[in-house]
Amino acid sequence: MRQSQLFTKTRKEAPADETSKNAQLLLRAGYIHKELAGVYTFLPLGIKVLNNIIQVIREEMNEIGGQEVSLTALQDKNLWETTDRWDDKKVDVWFKTELKNGGELGLGFTHEEPMTRMMAQFVRSFRDLPQYVYQFQTKFRNETRAKSGIMRTREFIMKDLYSFCKTKEDQEKYYEIAKEAYIKIFKRLGLGENTYYTFASGGVFSKYSGEFQTLCEAGEDEIYIHDGKKIAVNKEVMTDEVLLDLGVKREDLRVAKASEVGNIFNLGTRFSDALGLSYTDESGEKKSVWMGSYGLGPARIMGVITEVLSDDKGIIWPESIAPFSLHLISLSKDKSGDSYEKAEELYKKLKDSHVEVLFDDREESAGAKFADSDLLGIPMRVVISDKSLIAGGVEIKERKSDKSEIISIEQLLTMYTKNC
RNA sequence: CGGAAUGUGGUGUAACGGCUAACAUCCCUGGUUUGGGACCAGGUGACUCCGGGUUCGAAUCCCGGCAUUCCGACCA
Numbered sequence: 106m107r108q109s110q111l112f113t114k115t116r117k118e119a120p121a122d123e124t125s126k127n128a129q130l131l132l133r134a135g136y137i138h139k140e141l142a143g144v145y146t147f148l149p150l151g152i153k154v155l156n157n158i159i160q161v162i163r164e165e166m167n168e169i170g171g172q173e174v175s176l177t178a179l180q181d182k183n184l185w186e187t188t189d190r191w192d193d194k195k196v197d198v199w200f201k202t203e204l205k206n207g208g209e210l211g212l213g214f215t216h217e218e219p220m221t222r223m224m225a226q227f228v229r230s231f232r233d234l235p236q237y238v239y240q241f242q243t244k245f246r247n248e249t250r251a252k253s254g255i256m257r258t259r260e261f262i263m264k265d266l267y268s269f270c271k272t273k274e275d276q277e278k279y280y281e282i283a284k285e286a287y288i289k290i291f292k293r294l295g296l297g298e299n300t301y302y303t304f305a306s307g308g309v310f311s312k313y314s315g316e317f318q319t320l321c322e323a324g325e326d327e328i329y330i331h332d333g334k335k336i337a338v339n340k341e342v343m344t345d346e347v348l349l350d351l352g353v354k355r356e357d358l359r360v361a362k363a364s365e366v367g368n369i370f371n372l373g374t375r376f377s378d379a380l381g382l383s384y385t386d387e388s389g390e391k392k393s394v395w396m397g398s399y400g401l402g403p404a405r406i407m408g409v410i411t412e413v414l415s416d417d418k419g420i421i422w423p424e425s426i427a428p429f430s431l432h433l434i435s436l437s438k439d440k441s442g443d444s445y446e447k448a449e450e451l452y453k454k455l456k457d458s459h460v461e462v463l464f465d466d467r468e469e470s471a472g473a474k475f476a477d478s479d480l481l482g483i484p485m486r487v488v489i490s491d492k493s494l495i496a497g498g499v500e501i502k503e504r505k506s507d508k509s510e511i512i513s514i515e516q517l518l519t520m521y522t523k524n525c
Numbered sequence: 526c527g528g529a530a531u532g533u534g535g536u537g538u539a540a541c542g543g544c545u546a547a548c549a550u551c552c553c554u555g556g557u558u559u560g561g562g563a564c565c566a567g568g569u570g571a572c573u574c575c576g577g578g579u580u581c582g583a584a585u586c587c588c589g590g591c592a593u594u595c596c597g598a599c600c601a
Contacts (some may be wrong), residue, residue: 114551115562116535116536116537116550116551117536117537117550117551117562118536118537118550119536119537120536120537120593121531121532121536121537121538121593121594122531122532122592122593122594123593123594124594124595125594139593141592141593142592142593142594190601196601197526197599197600198599198600198601214601215601217601246600248599248600249526249598249599249600250526250595250597250598250599250600252594252595257600314601325600368601370601372601398601400601436559436560437559438558438559439559468559469559469562470558470559470560470561470562470563471559471560471561471562471563472559472560472561472562472563473561473562473563474559474560474561474562475560475561475562476561476562477562479561488560490559490560492560493560500560
């Protein structure tokens with residue numbers, strides 16, 4: 106894409122009412138636009154990043170047998186009354202709205218209920234199990250306090266996968282499989298090093314749930330990390346009993362602030378029993394379906410990556426989710442110059458080879474272009490100018506590094522087009 | 526939901542109760558310049574969040590509302 110055609114602009118200063126690092130950088134770089142407190146619009150660059158994160162997650166969910174669906178955000182009052190989760194006293198994050206005919210609807214904050222009821226239409230026999238179903242879908246939560254930019258918002262996309270198994274054992278086995286998939290996802294997203302599987306409250310469903318916590322100053326949780334085992338315990342459940350369960354000693358733990366980027370649960374049979382999701386086993390006996398749920402928030406992950414992988418100049422996207430692989434910058438004086446023609450030519454070749462490239466063809470000063478490039482955070486910068494051509498081609502520099510080198514245009518093309 | 530702070534051109538800031546609300550940036554015109562947010566000249570853009578009140582006079586003081594941020598509570 107040509108940067109001259111991008112309708113978003115970078116800015117030197119962030120609005121005074123945004124204090125979180127992720128919101129400041131994402132707003133300044135033009136990835137997001139603020140609509141209301143805790144409500145953000147994703148701009149062209151932002152939606153690219155968000156979709157890239159979603160795609161990584163989708164691939165790993167498919168890898169563990171997930172089947173993608175899309176449920177509706179509109180929720181049936183009767184259904185939620187069945188599980189006693191409609192009342193505002195039970196669930197205080199509901200957004201509710203009225204129908205013209207007098208009925209009432211909710212905007213979904215999670216989807217266990219509709220997902221379970223939907224599956225009850227299809228699951229009858231032991232032959233129908235197990236099933237793993239997931240979606241990327243908008244959740245609405247009427248947070249009393251939205252905060253930290255895109256890390257805690259009132260509307261957000263969530264990946265939620267639900268597992269439906271014959272037995273408790275099958276369910277617990279799948280929980281482990283999902284856990285491994287999550288570990289892979291965070292690795293691919295560049296957060297592997299500082300993300301910990303963390304023991305947290307299992308709520309009413311089971312003893313523990315598993316949170317994935319990424320070390321982050323802007324996070325809302327405090328976790329106790331065991332470096333040897335690479336696990337952690339959420340402060341909320343930090344007791345002697347838990348330590349005994351996990352076989353770790355208190356003195357081996359270090360405390361850190363972290364942000365919850367994912368959460369996995371064994372749900373038991375609470376929802377299946379309440380909503381009539383059962384199956385007939387080999388001997389003709391009716392049994393409850395065992396369930397688990399597995400959530401991830403792509404936008405919060407985007408926020409955490411911005412917080413964790415950035416420097417004083419701007420964002421540093423991991424290649425796996427960057428909006429573009431290359432930032433091609435022409436420093437030509439004018440659009441008729443030789444180096445500009447070379448830049449155009451290179452841009453076309455890269456585009457024809459389906460390389461994701463952002464071409465800075467604007468008539469800006471070199472300094473302004475470099476500053477913008479650093480702010481945008483595209484992993485590789487390619488500068489083409491009279492100077493670079495005399496030196497032998499183009500100057501390449503990784504965003505995360507201070508070093509640059511000159512390579513020939515042919516070398517660059519081989520590097521980025523060999524797979525095509 | 527409790528507490529605190531803040532609301533002034535698109536953005537960041539300034540202005541003792543007193544002249545035409547100032548400066549920077551952004552944007553537009555022209556010129557000039559091109560390896561780390563260049564320079565010169567000119568120009569557009571604000572009922573100072575909304576509604577009341579005090580006063581000869583309010584961006585400024587008072588009351589109410591709304592909004593945003595932060596702290597806390599909450600957070601399948």
